[in-house]
Amino acid sequence: MSNFWINLYKFPRFLVSVLLGFFLTTFQPIFKLLKNKSNRLILIMISLNIIGLLYRIIQKMTGIK
Template identity: 75%
Template sequence: MSNFWVNLYKFPRFLISVLIGFFLTTFQPIFKLLKNKKDRILLTTVIITITVLCYRIIQIMTDNI
């Protein structure tokens, strides 16, 4: 039974390391794109466009025009 508690105490550290690994793996291509000025401008434009589009869609869906 003590082995169960040892494993249970290790779980938060495991969860944090998995989440950090996920975000590093996911955002590594984005960080590579940010090194080039042309790609940085394109990526910024795409992110702003998607954010504004989602904002407008939510406004229209909730009738807050």
């Protein structure tokens, strides 16, 4: 039973390291693309379009005008 409490105590550290690793491996290619000026402009335009699309979808789903 003591192993259970030891594992439960270690879980927050494990969760933080998994989340940090996920974000680092996800955003590393994006940071490499931002180094080039033409890629930066394209990436910003795509990001703004995605944000605008999500905004419109949520607006239509909730009925907010």
